[in-house]
Amino acid sequence: MSLSLSYLVNPPTETGSSIPADTDHAISVTLPTWQANVGYEEGDPSVITKMQTGYPRFFINTFIKECAAIVKRSPEVQKLSLNNYDTMLYPSKAIGQQCVKFIAEKAHIEPSALHIFDASHSLKLYLKTLDPHHNKDILIPDVFAVLFPSDLFGVAKQFWQHTGEGISSRRAVCFLHAYRMIQTITKEGSYKQSLSHLKSKSRSRYASPQDMEALQNWMSSENQSNEAEMTDVNRYLEERYGRNLDLSLATSAKIVLRRRIAGTLEDEVDLKKSLPREKESELRQIQGLTHEDVYLFPTGMSSIYNAHRILRNVLDGTRKSVCFGFCYVDTLKILEKWGAGCHFYGLGNGSQLDEFEKLLESGEKVLGLFCEFPSNPLLNTPDLVRIRQLADKYDFAVVVDETIGNFLNVEVLPYADMVVSSLTKIFSGDSNVMGGSLVLNPLGRYYGKLKEEMPKLYEDNFYDEDALTLERNSRDFADRSRVINENAEVICDLLLKSPKVKQLYYPKYNASSKNYEICKRKNGGYGGLLSVIFHNPSDARHFYDHIRVAKGPSLGTNFTLASPYTIIAHYQELDWAEENGINRNLVRVSVGMEPKNHISAVFSDALN
Structure with a gap:
């Protein structure tokens, strides 16, 4: 966590910043007024043209755009003679194949009309031929491009957005760094020696002289010394002043992350030393749980997408899934667009649980029930005790998203x-890295099947630099969670006293609070997320426009973050959202770690 108080109390205010x-890998973007949010959604040029960044699953990062442009100019892609084609970048061929299948099915075209290109292999091949001595000096991360007709961009972006499987901005920076380094080697003349060496042989295990000419043109096609210099500067700043990254420690960092998530590691560790022996699970309270039951993913949505994908493979994929409660938008989209479809119970209350039970009694078989604990943005908590009873009786899996509650506040794994x-x-807090996790319950009814199939279905695509950054960020997770819990209750007290507030949504005060209390840890709190509705819609707009906090998408940040x-x-x-209880003028607030007197004053001023 940043130690600067300014980082917390002086939020950015410029639209699109x-x-x-000033963070290259920022997770959120400033939308400082209600109208700026509307303008973003409507594609208003006065907003869109100012966007320096955006939430990574919705906004294609500048570094990733640069990678895509380089890939499209590569000789292998040029050989395909593809006119009006675009590309999305992924960290593995397997994900590229899933993307191709999705586009082909949704666009009703033959998969052969789409192409997968291994961009990293092309660079590695060229580097190996160019100067074998640099092979180990330049890291080239895996990057695979899915090439598709430009008029299918909307369909392709659905896969990229919903699954969260696209390459991260740090992976893109590493690819760009390798590309610039190889450009430098090429310009220094090593290429001519390698090409002469190739021409003296009748065959090459690497590439033909013609291919080498094309690769040379690719590497020399632009003069980007300034961009290369800035990439190196940004990389230096992040490594020197941000995280002091050492990629050789990535494997240890991932083990530490998995232990921290499993609840078998609470103390800080030195990655350069041997890791301490894993303890019995102290937080999760599940017998037999170890870090081997924790799987890391590049984003939270990736963990949800893969949980659904894995269940469809291991159990009966012909069954529909269930979305219980108003889950985050992309969770519902995943359940609707992959597999057999979805039963949606948007209110997620006792009455709808009765409806679901009647559906099961009628003979309907379901694959799994997905829910959030608590839900986003209404902070309702489902009745996990009853859901678990139904799952055992009617044979379906239960997948719980604990992002908002977080495992320091609540214990949901037993259900x-x-x-x-x-x-x-909140596990990261610094809003500068993406990541996701999936934990298997070793006492669950499907654990044996899942554990047996996971080696075939899971691949680690969590980029090493992202893992190192997340490990550093999460070391003080427990302390930050406690402070945020306390601050959130202070803000709730202020809002509850305001005559302008019509409804406050917070797990402690919602009608479903008894369900939360069942899973709440002895020393846990109610989290940092709350939502508020005002009697007068214009008050919601004035409140949002004038509150002096960071304003943009995301949640769980160390600083307070508001969003309409x-x-x-x-x-x-x-209209559909309102049918499911989500008021269109709702303001959601993710409470941060600012000093209590400061944050109280900020909210009081905004309310007045």
Whole structure:
């Protein structure tokens, strides 16, 4: 966590600027007024042209755009003679194949019309031929491009957005860094020696002289010394002043992350030393749980997408899934667009649980029930005790998203077969890295089947630099969670006293609070997320426009972050959202770690 108080109490205010300010890998973006959010959703040029960054699953990062441009100019892609084609970048061929299948099915075209290109292999091949001595000096991360007709960009972006499987901005920076380094080697003349060496042989294990000419043209096609210099500067700043990254420690960092998530490691560790012996699970309270039951993913949505994908492979994939409660938008999209479809119970209350039970009694078989604990943005908590009873009786899996509650506040694993979480949020806190996790319950009814198949179905695509950054960020997770819990209750007290407030949504005060209390840890709290509705919609706009906190998408940040949630998440379906209890003028607040007197004054001023 940043030690600067300014980082917390002086939020960025310029439309389109990164949150946190001046951060290359920022997770959020400043939308400082209600109208700016509307403008973003409507594609208003006065907003869109100012966007320096955005939430990574919705906004394609500048570094990733640069990588895509380089890939499209590569000789292998040029050989395909593809006119009006675009590309999305992924960290593995397997994900590229899943993307191709999705586009082909949704666009009703033959998969052969789409292409997968291994961009990293092309660079590695060229480097090996160019100068074998540099092979180990330049790290080239795996990057695979899915090439598709440009008029299918909307379909391709659905896969990229919903699954969260696209390459991270740090992976893109590493690829760009390798590309620039190889450009430098080429310009220094090593290429001519390698080409002469190739021409003296009748065959090459690397590439033909013609291919080498094409590769040379690719590497020399642009003069980007300034960009290369800035890339190196940004990389230096992040490594020197941000994280002091040492990629050789990535494997240890991932083990530490998995132990921290499993609840078998609470103390800070020195990655350069041997890791301490794993303890019995102290937090999760599940016998037999170890870090081997924790799987890391590049984003929280990736963990949800893969939980659904794995269940479809291991159990009966012909069954529909269930979305219980108003889950985050992309969770519902995943359940609707992959597999057999979805039963949606948007209110997620006792009455709808009765409806679901009647569906099961009628003979309907379901694959799994997905829910959030608590839900986003209404902070309702499902009845996990009853859901677990139904799952055992009617043979379906339970997947609980604990992102908002977080495992320091609540214990949900005993009621679930899988627990997923976005590590991007409070587990990280600094809003500068994405990550996700999936935890298997070793006492779950499907554990044996899942554990047997996971080696075939899971691949580690969590980029090493992201893992190192997340490990550093999460070391003080427990302390930050405690402070945020306390601050959130202070803000709730202020809002509850205001005559302008019509409804406050917070796990402690909601009608479903008894369900939360059942899973609440002895020393746990109620989290940092709350939502508020005002009697007068204009008060919601004035409150949002004038509150002096960071304003943009995401949650779980160390600093307070506000958003007109329904506008930014459901602008194209506002009536549908309201049918499911989500007021279009709802303001969601993720409370941060600012000093209590400061944050109280900020909210009081905004309310007045």
